[in-house]
Amino acid sequence: MLRYFTAGETHGKCLTVIIEGMPAGVKISLDKINEQLAKRQLGYGRGGRMLIEKDTAEILSGIRGGMTIGSPIAIKIENKDWKNWENIMGTEVSNDEKTVECPRPGHADLTGGMKYNHSDLRNVLERASARETAARVAAGALARQVLEPFGIEFFCHVKRIGEVEDRLDINSEDFFERVKNSPVGFCDEAAAQKAMKYIDNIKKSGESCGGIVETIVKGVPAGLGSYVHYDRKLDANIAFSVMSVQAIKGVEIGMGFGVSSVSGSRVHDEIAYKNSYYRITNNAGGIEGGMSNGEPIIIKAAMKPIPTLYNPLRTVNIKDKSEHKATVERSDVCAVPACSVVVEAVVAFEIAKAFLDKFSGDCMDDIKAYYDIYTNRISKF
Numbered sequence: 001m002l003r004y005f006t007a008g009e010t011h012g013k014c015l016t017v018i019i020e021g022m023p024a025g026v027k028i029s030l031d032k033i034n035e036q037l038a039k040r041q042l043g044y045g046r047g048g049r050m051l052i053e054k055d056t057a058e059i060l061s062g063i064r065g066g067m068t069i070g071s072p073i074a075i076k077i078e079n080k081d082w083k084n085w086e087n088i089m090g091t092e093v094s095n096d097e098k099t100v101e102c103p104r105p106g107h108a109d110l111t112g113g114m115k116y117n118h119s120d121l122r123n124v125l126e127r128a129s130a131r132e133t134a135a136r137v138a139a140g141a142l143a144r145q146v147l148e149p150f151g152i153e154f155f156c157h158v159k160r161i162g163e164v165e166d167r168l169d170i171n172s173e174d175f176f177e178r179v180k181n182s183p184v185g186f187c188d189e190a191a192a193q194k195a196m197k198y199i200d201n202i203k204k205s206g207e208s209c210g211g212i213v214e215t216i217v218k219g220v221p222a223g224l225g226s227y228v229h230y231d232r233k234l235d236a237n238i239a240f241s242v243m244s245v246q247a248i249k250g251v252e253i254g255m256g257f258g259v260s261s262v263s264g265s266r267v268h269d270e271i272a273y274k275n276s277y278y279r280i281t282n283n284a285g286g287i288e289g290g291m292s293n294g295e296p297i298i299i300k301a302a303m304k305p306i307p308t309l310y311n312p313l314r315t316v317n318i319k320d321k322s323e324h325k326a327t328v329e330r331s332d333v334c335a336v337p338a339c340s341v342v343v344e345a346v347v348a349f350e351i352a353k354a355f356l357d358k359f360s361g362d363c364m365d366d367i368k369a370y371y372d373i374y375t376n377r378i379s380k381f
Contacts, residue, residue, distance in 0.1 A: 045334025140345025206311025233290030254285025
């Protein structure tokens with residue numbers, strides 16, 4: 001089974017991700033991993049750390065000569081700010097120079113401290129930080145390369161930042177090319193300008209803002225996932241992975257919550273046939289009964305505003321229980337464009353996992369053979 005583990009703290013020496021279950025014979029481009037890491041660091045409203053870090057991946061194991069060899073793959077992402085934190089975050093010796101005693105509302109600080117019995121909440125925030133998502137982006141960028149030979153593609157964009165929405169049709173010409181060149185991940189340039197002004201105003205008031213991101217997956221064959229077992233349902237596993245991303249508070253697939261307010265004939269996608277089966281609409285977002293149905297898979301995720309506020313909220317000091325203002329860490333005002341890259345990465349990993357579960361094999365030649373047999377069979381159904 002394809003899976004990954006991440007390790008590392010936001011101001012620690014490095015982030016590490018280990019990917020297990022990749023078959024042998026997958027052609028891997030390090031440049032494609034670094035391209036996704038660079039995208040994660042972009043976006044209007046990012047904080048000062050983006051001026052310090054330029055994330056690049058170093059592959060430590062599992063790949064030889066640009067090809068996977070079937071063993072676990074380890075990737076390291078150096079934290080360039082480590083030199084300024086070595087005495088604070090050292091693994092053998094550390095000091096209490098930046099001890100955190102005033103937890104931030106909306107963050108893991110207080111509950112994490114209670115759970116693990118930490119008197120210094122820095123132990124919590126260093127791991128709970130969204131800095132960890134760099135490792136997940138690397139894992140997703142690697143996993144999606146197993147899908148490239150099969151024509152499976154991933155796209156992401158931002159639908160909303162705070163009160164500003166990008167309303168352009170996703171099927172409009174050059175949609176994703178325009179998204180790629182937008183500081184806020186919008187297609188609509190006028191809406192992008194409004195969003196940047198909105199972020200500026202939020203920053204001036206010491207606030208932060210969230211938004212909605214959307215991921216589209218094209219080329220997925222029908223039949224990934226399962227209707228038989230709850231824990232193999234594709235939509236359930238995608239929702240789980242997306243909800244595990246820091247600051248995500250809601251996930252929709254296809255119409256999502258919209259299905260609750262209209263009649264069945266306006267929800268369910270009618271089936272037609274022309275050389276192959278297809279749906280006339282795609283309200284299901286490409287997944288029915290826990291399985292991909294051959295249509296594009298569409299996932300939306302709602303990101304809450306970042307908990308670190310430069311006009312901090314009230315909290316309580318865990319040592320003396322006195323009222324205080326929450327701790328202020330260096331942070332972003334808006335990280336929604338970056339969030340779209342992270343969500344795309346975790347979705348890519350789940351699609352790759354379901355794909356390899358369906359077309360299991362120890363090497364790409366076996367997987368391709370099984371894929372060809374299956375797609376040939378269902379084309380005659």
